[in-house]
Amino acid sequence: MDVNRSHLGHAHFWMRAITRRGFLGSAALAGGAAATAGAWLPQLARADFDGV
Numbered sequence: 001m002d003v004n005r006s007h008l009g010h011a012h013f014w015m016r017a018i019t020r021r022g023f024l025g026s027a028a029l030a031g032g033a034a035a036t037a038g039a040w041l042p043q044l045a046r047a048d049f050d051g052v
Contacts, residue, residue, distance in 0.1 A: 018026075
């Protein structure tokens with residue numbers, strides 16, 4: 001039986017791993033959303049206001 005013990009973790013981990021570019025893109029998107037939340041979050045909260 002040929003057993004490869006050179007890797008750590010589950011065998012399926014690398015099927016779901018993301019690239020550095022994907023990680024940095026996601027981090028930039030989340031950072032941009034957090035940095036600009038003061039501008040768009042009040043507009044989003046006011047969107048369902050019915051004037052009562």
